[in-house]
Amino acid sequence: MNIQDFLAFDPETDTDHDMPVDLRSLDLVSGYDSHLMCPICHCPLVEPARLQCDHVFCQKCLRSAITTFRSADTDDFPCPSCRTPTSRISTNVPRLLINMCDEIQVRCPFLAEGCQEILPRGHIQSHVDRYCGYRLMPCPEESCDKKTRKKDLQPEERCLHGYYQCSRCEQDVMEQDYEDHEKELCPSLEATCVDCGTTVPQRELQGHVDQCPEVLSPCMASKYGCTTKIRRGELATHEQSCPLVSIAPYFEAQNTRLDSLELKTRHLQQRNEIFEDGLANIRSTLLESARTGGRLGHSGESGQQNQADDIDDSTGMSPISSSNPTTYLLSLHESLREEVSQMTHALTDLDARASMTIMNECLRIKEDMAHTNAAVNSVRMQVQWLMNPRLHNSTRTGNMRGASTAGNDTTRTQFTSTSAPGPSQSAGPSLGPLRPRRPSDSGREGTKL
Amino acid sequence: MGSQKRIAKELHELVESPPEGITVKLADEDNLYEWRVFMDGPEGSPYQNGKFQIKLVLPTEYPFKPPTVSFATKIYHPNVTNDDKGSMCLGMLRPDEWKPSSKIGAVLQFARQLLAEPMPDDAIEGRIAEQYKNDRKHYDEVAREWTRKHAS
Numbered sequence: 001m002n003i004q005d006f007l008a009f010d011p012e013t014d015t016d017h018d019m020p021v022d023l024r025s026l027d028l029v030s031g032y033d034s035h036l037m038c039p040i041c042h043c044p045l046v047e048p049a050r051l052q053c054d055h056v057f058c059q060k061c062l063r064s065a066i067t068t069f070r071s072a073d074t075d076d077f078p079c080p081s082c083r084t085p086t087s088r089i090s091t092n093v094p095r096l097l098i099n100m101c102d103e104i105q106v107r108c109p110f111l112a113e114g115c116q117e118i119l120p121r122g123h124i125q126s127h128v129d130r131y132c133g134y135r136l137m138p139c140p141e142e143s144c145d146k147k148t149r150k151k152d153l154q155p156e157e158r159c160l161h162g163y164y165q166c167s168r169c170e171q172d173v174m175e176q177d178y179e180d181h182e183k184e185l186c187p188s189l190e191a192t193c194v195d196c197g198t199t200v201p202q203r204e205l206q207g208h209v210d211q212c213p214e215v216l217s218p219c220m221a222s223k224y225g226c227t228t229k230i231r232r233g234e235l236a237t238h239e240q241s242c243p244l245v246s247i248a249p250y251f252e253a254q255n256t257r258l259d260s261l262e263l264k265t266r267h268l269q270q271r272n273e274i275f276e277d278g279l280a281n282i283r284s285t286l287l288e289s290a291r292t293g294g295r296l297g298h299s300g301e302s303g304q305q306n307q308a309d310d311i312d313d314s315t316g317m318s319p320i321s322s323s324n325p326t327t328y329l330l331s332l333h334e335s336l337r338e339e340v341s342q343m344t345h346a347l348t349d350l351d352a353r354a355s356m357t358i359m360n361e362c363l364r365i366k367e368d369m370a371h372t373n374a375a376v377n378s379v380r381m382q383v384q385w386l387m388n389p390r391l392h393n394s395t396r397t398g399n400m401r402g403a404s405t406a407g408n409d410t411t412r413t414q415f416t417s418t419s420a421p422g423p424s425q426s427a428g429p430s431l432g433p434l435r436p437r438r439p440s441d442s443g444r445e446g447t448k449l
Numbered sequence: 450m451g452s453q454k455r456i457a458k459e460l461h462e463l464v465e466s467p468p469e470g471i472t473v474k475l476a477d478e479d480n481l482y483e484w485r486v487f488m489d490g491p492e493g494s495p496y497q498n499g500k501f502q503i504k505l506v507l508p509t510e511y512p513f514k515p516p517t518v519s520f521a522t523k524i525y526h527p528n529v530t531n532d533d534k535g536s537m538c539l540g541m542l543r544p545d546e547w548k549p550s551s552k553i554g555a556v557l558q559f560a561r562q563l564l565a566e567p568m569p570d571d572a573i574e575g576r577i578a579e580q581y582k583n584d585r586k587h588y589d590e591v592a593r594e595w596t597r598k599h600a601s
Contacts, residue, residue, distance in 0.1 A: 024454055039550030040512055042455045065549055068513040080549040 003075060006049070006089045007063060019135070021109055021125050029118050030105035036097070039081055040065060044101045044121070048093045053084040056093060110134040113149055152176055195231075221245045286325040293332050452511045456481045459553050468558050482507045486557060490600070491565040495592035496524070499600030503537075503560070505553070515547035518560055525588075525595040527567045527578035538573040539563065 001009070024043040036044050040061035047059045057065070057080065070077040076087040102122025108115040109124075115134035119127055128135055133151030141159030148160055160176035168188035173181045189202040196214035209215060213233035219226040220235075221244035230238055239245045460481070463473040470489035477483060486503040490496030502521040508514040520535030530536045539559060540546055572578030580588045 040455075042458050061549075065513055068510060083548060 001089055001091070002087060003066060003070070003077065003089065006059075006091075007066065009091075019128060021128050023121060023124070026109060026121065026124065027107040027111065028104060029107060032104045033100070036101050036104075044104050045097065046101070047091075048097060048101070050090045050093045051079050051084075051086045052088055053079050053082055053086065055079050055081040056097065059091065062089065108132055108134070110136070148176060219245065221248045224248055224251050283325060286329065290325075290328060290332065293336070452507075452509065453481055455512060456507060460484070463554055463557075468554055468561075470561060471557050473557070476504070482509065482511075484553075488557070488561055488564070490596060491561060494565045495589045496526075496564050496596050496600070499524075499596035501564075501600050503557075505557075507553075512549040512551075515542045515544060515551075516553060516556065518542060518556065523595060523599040524564075525577060525592040526564065527569050527572040527574050527581050528563055529573065531574050531577070536573070537563075538571065540571065 023046045024041055028044075032044050038045050038048075038058045038061055039055075040057055043058075045056060045058055048056045049059045049062050050056050051062075062080075065080045066077050069080075076085045078084065079086050099122075102120060104121045105118055106121045106124055108117040108119070108127060110128070110132055113134035113136065115132055117127060117132065133149065135150045136147040137150050137153055139146050139148055139159050139161060140153070141161075144159045144161050146161045152160060160174070162175050163172040164175055164178055165171070166173050166178075166181060166186055166188075169186050171181075171186075186202075190199045191202045191205045192199045193205070193208055193212055193214070195216065196212050198208075198212075200208045211232075213231060215232050216229050217232050217235060219228045219230075219242055220239050221242055222228075224244050224247070226242055226244040228238055228242065460473065460475070463471075467473060470491065472487045474485050475481065475483070476485045484505040484507070486505055488501045488503055490499035490501065500522075501524060504519050504521050505516055506519075507516045518537045518539060520529050520537060523531075523535065525531070528538045530538075537560060539556065541548075541551060541556065541559060567578075567581055569578035569581045577588070580591075
């Protein structure tokens with residue numbers, strides 16, 4: 001809203017409470033965050049409003065600030081915190097802020113009348129409106145201008161401000177105070193001191209008892225064991241001679257020392273507990289690893305198993321064997337290392353053996369291959385030898401037949417010339433009667449081992 | 450009415466936890482608007498070991514109008530008038546620079562800071578400012594002399 005609207009609208013004055021509580025003059029019981037303080041009135045914010053620069057003030061304070069700072073012909077004014085020119089004011093501040101301000105604990109404004117109530121600031125108005133019995137109300141008698149506490153007004157609604165004369169002290173007492181006067185305040189009321197027998201006004205009795213020299217009171221050193229209980233008047237002489245009184249300062253010093261030592265012991269106990277917990281943790285982890293280690297380790301290694309059993313036993317016992325887990329761990333480590341070295345040995349052994357067998361096999365296969373090669377070569381030689389005369393023959397017959405069977409012959413010639421180099425081709429079905437002996441059979445027979 | 454509560458609160462705070470070298474009380478117990486402030490000269494300045502009395506007057510419009518600060522003890526300083534009034538020239542106390550959110554404690558601390566470090570460019574006593582700028586040694590001497598004579 002703009003400034004004119006803001007100045008016209010005032011929620012604090014326009015309330016329907018018959019007795020509005022001034023929230024700024026309340027007696028605060030709890031502390032509050034300094035950010036909740038209005039920079040102008042230095043109280044927790046009441047009905048806050050926010051400026052464009054985000055500074056927050058009570059609406060009432062802001063209104064006074066605007067009327068003081070605004071020059072007549074402008075429609076803006078400087079922010080009371082940062083002097084930023086401002087023309088718009090928002091009464092819509094975060095709920096959080098209002099709640100925090102309303103939560104501050106305050107005393108009822110009628111403390112002087114006897115209301116001991118302490119409640120959140122947000123509830124104080126309704127407390128005063130409805131519940132506070134100590135609130136001062138105008139006297140129901142119209143001619144009387146005095147005020148009466150709300151709770152005294154209750155039953156008959158009449159003026160309590162008439163004066164009565166006290167039947168004993170002949171003093172004029174207002175009716176509303178009469179009860180208190182009769183019970184406590186009247187000077188004619190007397191009480192007798194039980195110890196010295198003097199009579200004093202009742203309201204002074206307590207003070208008298210505190211000082212009466214006849215009252216039996218315990219020795220100053222009673223808490224250190226002095227059982228004497230004598231009249232206050234003689235107490236001083238007793239205390240001068242009482243050995244416990246003279247030793248009392250020493251006792252006190254010892255007490256404070258004891259207290260501090262106890263405190264220290266408690267600290268140490270706590271620390272000790274923490275350490276013991278830690279130790280137990282370590283032990284349990286060790287035990288676990290020992291179990292898994294035992295499973296891994298060979299069952300033949302009986303020594304190791306015995307050790308594992310030892311650990312099992314020791315955990316049930318007191319922390320005397322606390323070094324056992326460490327030694328056990330070390331031995332376990334040692335045995336594992338041995339095992340590993342054994343395995344390395346075995347591995348190299350196996351490696352050597354395997355390479356030997358491989359080499360043997362290889363040699364044999366190589367020999368075989370040499371044999372086969374030789375056989376194949378001899379076969380080739382034989383085949384060539386066998387083929388040679390036939391090649392001769394075919395060229396001769398081809399020339400003799402001449403052109404009459406030229407087409408037929410060419411195919412045959414072609415075939416024979418191509419079939420010559422490889423023995424595998426010679427097994428072709430079209431060769432028919434010319435099929436040679438298969439030399440490879442015999443060759444293979446020979447080379448087989 | 451609102452101003453009284455705030456002033457009472459600020460006074461209470463300053464009496465309960467006074468800033469270094471500053472003590473505050475009311476000139477007259479019944480008048481919240483006039484304060485007596487005792488300020489020790491800051492260490493390292495020529496005003497050291499001096500005890501200066503300051504009169505602080507709050508307007509009824511406080512905190513919307515600035516308080517006025519004047520030295521009751523004579524002091525040789527470029528920012529304090531060298532007359533019976535002893536008015537102090539503080540930037541933050543000028544009506545157009547005053548902010549309602551400023552606190553009296555801050556004003557007093559600022560004033561003490563001004564004793565330690567005068568602002569010759571913002572001076573009210575031109576002659577002393579000139580001397581402070583050009584003949585620092587002599588200025589220190591005179592200020593020390595005045596402190597001894599008037600403020601101890």
